[in-house]
Amino acid sequence: MDRRLRIALGILIGVLGTAVLTLGIITGLAIASIENIRDLESLHDQESALPSQILDRHGRLITEFFSDENRELITIDELPRHLIYALITREDQTFFDHRGFSFRGTARAAWNLVTNRYVSGGSTLTQQLAGHLYADRNDFSLYRKVIELWWALQLERHWTKYEILEAYLNRMWFGHGNYGVEAASQFFFGHSAQELTVAESVMLVIQLANPSLYSPIRRPNQARNMQRVILNRMVDLGYATQDEVDLSMEQYWSTYDFTRANTSTAFFEREDRAPFFSEYVRYELENRYLLGTLNVNTDGYVVHTTLDLDFQEAADRHVRTGLARANSVYRQNIASRVSRGDDLVPVIELLALGFDTPNLQVGHSKQRHRARQEYQENINPLVDAITLLFGTGHDPLRHATRESYAQRRSTSLRSTVEGALVTLENDTGHIMAMVGGREFESRNQFNRALSGAMEPGSAFKPLYYAAAIDQRVLTPATMIYDAPMVFTADNGEPYAPRNFRNEWVGPVLARYALARSMNVPSVKILDMVGFSTGLDVSARLLGIPEEERSARGFERRYPVALGTVQVSPIEMAAAYSALANQGRRRTPLGIRYIEDRTGRVIMEPEAEVRREDRRSGAHQPVISPQAAYVITDMLQTTVTSGTLRYARNVAGGFDQPTAGKTGTTQNWRAAWTVGYTPYYSTAVWFGFDRGGTNSLGVNQTGAITTGPVWGQYMKDIHRNLPPREFVRPDGIVEATVTARQGLLPPADYSGRTIREVFIAGTQPTQFDRSDQFAQQQAPELVSRLRTSLDRASFSLDSSGPALHRQLDLSLDISPEGRRERTADREPPEDPTDDRWDGEGLPLELLQDQLDLTPAPWDDGGGVNPLLD
Known part of the structure; x- marks a missing residue:
């Protein structure tokens, strides 16, 4: 063999040997560094990362977390x-x-x-x-x-x-x-x-x-x-x-x-059939239950929740329809105001030129506004697309488009009507449905149903009404005088609430004052029960801890009577649910129990919440069952003849006993409807995320805007449910009282009477003498009038033809006569009277969402305009 060939072969053998030796050493080191190498069967035990499944109360898939x-x-x-x-x-x-x-x-x-x-x-x-x-x-x-x-x-x-x-x-x-x-x-x-x-x-x-x-x-x-x-x-x-x-x-x-x-x-x-609720569940899992090394995204848990997807579908549908209508009405209101302003522009411009006052020139300002709107809505998206295709992502044009999007987003927060809905099961506190906004997307994940801090307006009133009934300072038949009045707080601050159009009705029973959402009677009732008791009971019904109450507006100031506190829809639903549940508040919850990937139950949040309620005493009634029953009976009048009557009619009537209340905040910035049946309680809110002084419009109140959404949704979720009455506890009595003063009718009483419910011991014991007094005073009043006319040298026998035809001194000052003369300006005492709707507008006008006629019966919108 050639010497050079032998040398090359030797080098090759040496290289191969070195490579084999190196490979062997590396392999040995690798094997030595591998943990648990003896247990090769563990290969079969490798667990893949699995998403966690979120199921509704019937086992249907809501979504998956990964x-x-x-x-x-x-x-x-x-x-x-x-x-x-x-x-x-x-x-x-x-x-x-x-x-x-x-x-x-x-x-x-x-x-x-x-x-x-x-x-x-x-x-x-x-x-x-x-x-x-x-x-x-x-x-x-x-x-x-x-x-x-x-x-x-x-x-x-x-x-x-x-x-x-x-x-x-x-x-x-x-x-x-x-x-x-x-x-x-x-x-x-x-x-x-x-x-x-x-x-x-x-x-x-x-x-x-x-x-x-x-x-x-x-x-x-x-x-x-x-x-x-x-x-x-x-x-x-x-x-x-x-x-x-x-x-x-x-x-x-x-x-x-x-x-x-x-x-x-x-x-x-990913498919998510209840995205706002799902994110609430995720937060609860990650921050309360699955702590430490447990991972909701990879460990394959099966989370059984309280949600009912049938309820959720109905909630999504009705809120979506209601918000579309509310936004449409709002835009038409704005367009109407702008068009009226446009009519004045030429006149103002002429005055500015005539008097050399440049500050009055508004035409250019309106043109700039319209140009800015045109750019943001139509031009900016096109510019943005061009920069994405040909730009670097850091050029000035791209920066300008982002600023325009930000400005448009800020404007949207102030001018887009948002909404929220939440439903609770009264007996359990289970969250049955939850809508946190118009739609769940990357830029709109704020859950208004849970985290919103909104003023409830008149929807707040039933809470301290319930406190007053529980303290036995108020009954449904308590007569309260509705008239202008100035209240003075402890610090000397005066407060003069008013009704819309400054119209007053005089004496009115508490039942109808609540049903028609009258302001002065409501403030008087809070004054009767006292700030301490009224606000404490209200906060406990809402579930607001004592340390948070001051920051939420629970202060000793009279405007609080008209709902100037800060609450969320789920808190309002829980408070009303307590009224339906004999005064016991159930902590709202969304998770029943959790299984691991093998089907083993590892946690039971519902049982944990109930144990905590028992430990803290939260399961004890906030108000007595008797007070809860009476306020519930009063709120049923709100549905049959008060501010929710229109919602009941739109829904085609209710198959279950139904109670509730509307609320419209100052300047019509937001609208509420909260109500319940023996089964479920639902709160609905429509308003602006950053409303400021923005207004939905006088034609968008709780009765008109959120009421129909609430009514149709409640009708849907109660279909096929067997009739069920509100629980009537022991200690409730009924009595016949006069419709005018709420007292016992004497034997010869000729006025109208009603059947009323009371907590035993609070029913009236005095008789209504107003009929007798009126009859006694009638002759004397007529005599005084004749004397006054004579002194004025005004002859009753004058030959003037007009006088003989028109003058009528046969005065009828009986209660019936007074009702007849004032029928056009007083709310009916008969709950079935069709001349009045929930907020003072004829029903045919309520069907026209663009009608701008203000309602004479305020639902919280007629509060002191000086209030913030």
């Missing part, structure tokens, strides 16, 4: 064969022949790199799975490849080929936050992996190598080209026919949605 891994497990037997063929074609064509490592595949990968013709990598499917499970795939070192190889050999020893394929397809990343082929199929195509076509299978498989490069959402052209390459390769290998792949390819791209946002991820496109 972070970067959206995963659903599926068995290999459920998958179509062409998916397996596509995977093998793309990633490992010798998969069923090798034992974890492929020299042929490694050589092919090297050749592809040299020729710049990448089709598949060098690692086998088994190596890829091993690397995913046991190595850092971001480490591109020989050390990591050795670890992958060793674990791949172990997987091949302990698992079958189909077990490896099943684990691979359920664990690997397919892009856009999806792990596993089932989750990926649902995300990309909207159906299960069991239904994948050949073209869809290939599209999923090519995501495995580089989802960012071959994403059909972000780079459809590149994805399509690679899809065609793999399909043709499958034909070459005999896994599919040419006609089959051509037809599948044509069907795939003929129905492809090119408008899908290129920022789509599984998280933001």
